[in-house]
Amino acid sequence: MPYFDAASSAPPHPVARQALLAALDEGWADPARLYREGRQARLLLDAARQTAAEAVGCRPDELVFTPSGTRAVHQGIAGALAGRRRVGRGLVISAVEHSAVLHAATAHTTAGGTVTELGVDRTGRVSPAAYEEALRQGGDPIALACLQSANHEVGTEQPVAEVAAICRESSVPLLVDAAQSLPWGRVADGWSLLTASAHKWGGPAGVGLLAVRKGVRFAPQGPLDERESGRSAGFENLPAIVAAAASLRAVRQEAESEALRLRALVEGIRTRVPELVPDVEVVGDPLRRLPHLVTFSCLYVDGETLLHELDRAEFAVSSGSSCTSSTLTPSHVLRAMGVLSEGNVRVSLPRSTTAEDVDRFLAVLPGIVASVREKLGAPVARRAGPDTAAGPGDAVGAGAAVTAEVPALTVDALGKRCPLPVIELAKVIDSVPVGAVISVLADDDAARLDIPAWCTMRGQEFVGERAAQRGVAYWVRRA
């Protein structure tokens, strides 16, 4: 079964498996003990740290192992903020960081700190100038800036070197969450703290990395012990640490050739999906991106059903659509980018992926999307791009005066979940005269993102939101 969700968790690398097995026998004792088994465990731990530090590009004594990438982020942000508490309590992050960073930011706000969240462009990329401005702003002085090396949902690479240079100029430490990019190579120089997660590169779960450059003020928070230089409490997850380091070295050795190979496969998906499936938006930067990851959104499709049908066809992918999450809100990344969230599919290829796997995926996808659309009663599919050939159709309410203030038609989509409000809108857009406004009443949060995104895709004009007794009225003018 082709597994296309490496960005969630990569299948174990064969080297990880081997190393784990070996270390199970040799590395179960306490590395703090003086007897033979303890010394052996210490040797394994030291060697793993050396290997991981080399891959990260830091000194071994700058790197500690944490129980997960999430904890590395939490501990890194808390320690860096506490280390510079006297300077100020400002934290700058991008709007498209991993939720671990957002949760740490929320905890900081709760504790009385200030958080500045910087937007991104439509490709998901931050602007170095925005960081520059945030660091120079008045108010609470900035203690720490955070930026991911590449986005986990759309694959866009961030301008880390530029942002690092800006941070250095302002003497503000920069924490780089390198969870998605570390398997592919070192992060550009200039970071102060770096975090990563082993199960993202085919290492085992239970291992994160936290590197803190010498000279960066760092005050570890919470109850601590003598483990990991006092920066990560609790008995070391040793066999897994050994496997994590060994597999990181292994994936790095293969990284260049795998990146070439997977980039070609991804390029194929980027090109062919919009050819094969009508009404699709491929999102993320087309060039400055991770080699193995591509994300697209399908109009008039409910993400959960799409994932379910792909799973039935034996393809494992993930989605940032609201209907696939327990919170019923679309991915904060897609929202920050302002792109369509409905029918969202993230394909992230693990190292074993073949061209045949991708071809099979491209063979089944169009039929699956079409069948989901058919079940939902979506409008007949057409190629992406502004409508041109559509006639005025049956002008429902055409007798009414058409002004910006009085919608020619109101679509009641209250209680209907994504993608139904958009489908209802698409069904009637041709029924009003050009220049007339349709008001879509909806209470699904995804509509706020998807109705404007639909307008952009279909060449219609999004007028804006209006208050309504229930839900929100989204006004769209037929172009």
Next chain:
Amino acid sequence: MPYFDAASSAPPHPVARQALLAALDEGWADPARLYREGRQARLLLDAARQTAAEAVGCRPDELVFTPSGTRAVHQGIAGALAGRRRVGRGLVISAVEHSAVLHAATAHTTAGGTVTELGVDRTGRVSPAAYEEALRQGGDPIALACLQSANHEVGTEQPVAEVAAICRESSVPLLVDAAQSLPWGRVADGWSLLTASAHKWGGPAGVGLLAVRKGVRFAPQGPLDERESGRSAGFENLPAIVAAAASLRAVRQEAESEALRLRALVEGIRTRVPELVPDVEVVGDPLRRLPHLVTFSCLYVDGETLLHELDRAEFAVSSGSSCTSSTLTPSHVLRAMGVLSEGNVRVSLPRSTTAEDVDRFLAVLPGIVASVREKLGAPVARRAGPDTAAGPGDAVGAGAAVTAEVPALTVDALGKRCPLPVIELAKVIDSVPVGAVISVLADDDAARLDIPAWCTMRGQEFVGERAAQRGVAYWVRRA
């Protein structure tokens, strides 16, 4: 090589190894995902929780997995204290808890909370009456009480049921650190929170348990995510969790017979060590104790050298002596018990231990202790118990007036590390008249514990401490 330090970390149980291997293939995906690999991981996680909950004696939805026993303790204490912040900020612990509890208590004090630390008797056992008094005291109302189920250094079982009943009467939740006892059986009913650590029972590193009874107010602290019911952030350490649960069930199935077998071996050590090695104090409760653990201290012996020599003889044990730790302070447990810390040896037998292993240990121990003592120039060994046959010897300073206020002799042991101050004292005790006082000047912290302990063992009178220009003067009257 016989490994006698199971209380630090137990060698992996064969079932843990098998389960880990199986789960590596089946349990590497994200259990929060909807596709097949994710559902499979979720099933494994749910099954592991069910198994662990059964062993603990709680509902599966009361139990979460944490990255280690230490983190379970830290998260458990922080969450319970925060959950009852409105009631008060008092925390009651025993003086012999694991350092994870002590570190959490320190963090609580730093954050403005109050900590009451309760002493233990000479066997290391707490008094339920002390808990009762602490809960009824004035001042900051008690938010949480903590008590280990059994001590990790001396094996003494604590009166958990009695303390739990007292806590219930005062409506104070009780957190039981069951790290050492959980492999042997469920903790007595009445606890509100319970913590444990998988590598203590032969499970893998990287897995702790935190159980919180329904109805206990609990507010998880720090940045959190949706993992583990919002009580333990970060991607689940899944293959290890599966192995932890499977091995816990396996050790429980063997627990009764193994306890019988190991208890007999430990009983042999308890009886024979004092017969084979002069000047030894076996510590901990002789009956109410863990089946596999025994601790003794050898007078006139430096713990680090002893461990080193035992390691050369291929025996891995641990020690609470100050000279084996980086902090140069003796174990807080031995200190709280008021027993000898020098030459301290903890033997904790893993399940594979044979009678032959123990016999070999008992065969090499006396020679090793004797050789360490010889190198240190310790007094000629004798059986434990008060001196009776010793004559007055050369009465150095015998002409001086012998009063409690003027020592007949001062021994300068400044700058000398444990066990040298005690050895110096032992060398000269017979040189002063009966009733005369010797003052031992020492600046090694261990002397505060070991000189009184030596007096108890040798039947001499410890008069007390006196201020000195450098270090402390310990006064001992020859009996």
